[in-house]
Amino acid sequence: MNSQEIQSLYVRVSRSESSILLEVANVIWEGPHTPITKWSTYKKLPQTSTEVQMVAAKEELLKNPKHFLTCQLCDRLKPIGWMHGDTMCHSCAESELGIVH
Numbered sequence: 001m002n003s004q005e006i007q008s009l010y011v012r013v014s015r016s017e018s019s020i021l022l023e024v025a026n027v028i029w030e031g032p033h034t035p036i037t038k039w040s041t042y043k044k045l046p047q048t049s050t051e052v053q054m055v056a057a058k059e060e061l062l063k064n065p066k067h068f069l070t071c072q073l074c075d076r077l078k079p080i081g082w083m084h085g086d087t088m089c090h091s092c093a094e095s096e097l098g099i100v101h
Contacts (some may be wrong), residue, residue, distance in 0.1 A: 001076055003062055010068075010079050011058060012039070020045040020056050024067050027081025035081060042067070 010025040022043045030036050042061050045053065055088050062068055062077065071089035073096060082095035090092075093099040 001078065003077060006062060006068065006077055006079070007058060011061060018048070019047055020049055020054070022054075022061060024061060025079070026067070027079050029081065037045070050076070 005040060008028075010022045012025075014021040014023060016087075017086070021041050022045065023039050024042045025037045025039055027035050027037055031084070039100040042064075043057050049057075065086075066080070068077055068079055069083050069086060071092055072087045074089060076089065077087045082090050084090050084099060090099075
């Protein structure tokens, strides 16, 4: 996935009267073939934040290894929940190692 696709699926912005919340979707597995998405706040920004500050915060989030990693085989950015360890995504683990998720 490219960063635009990742942002559209796994990053959202919520606004209140006092702040802007940058939220991230965390993918966890309830069982085989059962991914669950849980949203959490990544960063709280002032309501007066500019578009440049918002873009910078999103870029920072996409580089945060607690939430996203790049697969070393396909070179695609993936949420942690779609990774098979720190170096390979589920898709590559299935096609290269025969692992069934």
